[in-house]
Amino acid sequence: MSETTGIDIPGTRRLARSLMRFATGAALLTLASCVPSDGPLTRRVVEAGAADGAYRIPQTRTIFDVVTIDQRVANGVTTHGTPSLARTFGFGSAGGAPVIGVGDRLEVTIFEAGPDGLFSTTDRKSTTIPVVVQPDGHGQIPYVGAVRFAGMTLATARTTIVDALKSKAVEPDAIVTLAGNESRNVAVQGEVNKAGMIPLGLNAEHLSEILARAGGATKAPYDTYVTLKRGGRQGTVLLQTIVDNPKEDVFVRPADQIYVTHDPQTFSALGQTERVGKVPFNTSSLSLIEAAALAGGGNLTTADPKGYFIFRYENESVYRHVVGDKRFRDLLAKGMTSDGQGRYPIIYRLDLGDPQSFIVAQSFPVRNRDVIYLSRHPATDFSRFVSIITGTLAPVTSATRTVQTF
Incomplete structure (x- = not known):
């Protein structure tokens, strides 16, 4: 103890060093919780989905399944997920002679x-x-x-x-x-050159013929959707689909309503892809491997090849095929709800660490408004943490040395 001040210098130094160690530890804990993040890790998505069989977001209680893409899943999504006017309405036939109607x-x-x-x-x-x-x-x-x-x-x-x-x-x-001919009209609206009521002739006419009589679509067929409403049913396909597949060029009937809309197909690329943001298809169909290429591939230093995910709202028929009827019922019982259009949330996962994935991805279709997310590698968080510590501990170390020389 100093005779002039009455202060125990060695004790004070020990106390100061203890306080500095505590402060340093607290700072490290705070920094660990504040490491920048740009989305969930692969483990977070997969394990959360496997915990109770469905991934649950507490804030909104959104429930969805996580499904690994294999050839069965890819084939099912392609077969059952592709919109079809022929499946909805039947291709129809030329039928018999037209009949007279009210107003004719x-x-x-x-x-x-x-x-x-x-x-x-x-x-x-x-x-x-x-x-x-x-x-x-x-x-x-x-x-x-x-x-x-x-x-x-x-x-x-x-x-x-x-x-x-x-x-x-x-x-x-x-x-x-x-x-x-007032009773045998078809209404054509939207992105066509001559919208209006199109009278049907005495011969049965295909959908493409009616669109031609309406002046044709104003935009590219791969970015133009055609919606057909008949009675209580409705179906929507790309105009390009009608051009490419004659079975989709169904016969129209009196009182049909046809809506033509321009809606460029895009997907959103997020996470560790080289190109982040909204990416246009510029084609009628796009496979997952093609979408990955359009997004510039993954960042070689930060991406986790095991964590390639597609976030989507899927049609019920596709969902049931992919996960099975029992699983689908279980998800509904847990609280899974649709988006109001009969579609349910799902995450598809692709493991690019498996060579088979590059084959499967060629037949897995990307849909309009899909979100494609490439997770970061777990080691990335540790590297960021170390870099933050390296820059933060310098003033703390300097303060410790100051106390030691007190």
């Missing part, structure tokens, strides 16, 4: 053999009668009365009129033509 305008020309008949004179042998089919389906013909035209073919309408006039006119005959 007809021209009924009636001929008679005699010069002074009901519909003939000395100057002409026929009379043309305009008929508009009323909401009750009927139309009026002189000397015949109300004829129910709705549901008849033109040939049936002719026979009906002639039969009704046989006892009243002189050797009657008739021709029934369609002057205005």
Whole structure:
């Protein structure tokens, strides 16, 4: 103890060193919890998904499954996940002759053999009668009365009129033509050059023919979607799909609604990819291996090849095929919910450390609005931590030396 100050210098130094060690330890713990992160590690995603069979985000309680991509999964997603108008509506057929409907305008020309008949004179042998089919389906013909035209073919309408006039006119005959087609229209809206009501002809027409009559799409077919609504059903495919696959060029029906929208296909690349952000397809279809190439591949120094993930909302039919009906029911019981369009959240995982993955990835399709995430390698966090410590401990060490020389 100093006689002049009464302070125990060695004890004070020990106390100061203890305080510095405590402060240093606290700083390290704080730094360890503050290491910059740009997404979950592979282990975090995989283990969280395996913990109770479904990955749960506590804040929103979103539940989804984590599925490793193999050839079975890739084939199932391709087969069941590709939108199809033919599956939704059936390809259809040319069908029979079109029938008359409410609102149609007809021209009924009636001929008679005699010069002074009901519909003939000395100057002409026929009379043309305009008929508009009323909401009750009927139309009026002189000397015949109300004829129910709705549901008849033109040939049936002719026979009906002639039969009704046989006892009243002189050797009657008739021709029934369609002057205005109001009941057999198709509505075409959106990104076409001539949107509006397109009347169907007497022959059955394909979807591509109706789009052509509407002036065609204004944008590239690989970025243009065609939605067909019929009754309570709806289906959407890329215009390029209709061009490439004749089975998708279905026959249209009266009262169909067709919407053409321009929505460039993109996916978002996140994590340790060389190119981060929204990436356009610029093609009608894109495989996972092609998407990885568009994203510039992975960062060689920070990426974890075992952690390539695709975040997606998947259609129920695809989900059930991939995980199985029992598993799907279990996920629903745990609280998994759809996005309002019948799609459910799922994560697909690809292990690029396995050579087979490069083959499988060629047949796994990337969808519009997918999020592709490449996880960082666990060693990256340790390297960052060490670099932070190296820069932070310098002033702490300097302070410790100051105390030691006190």
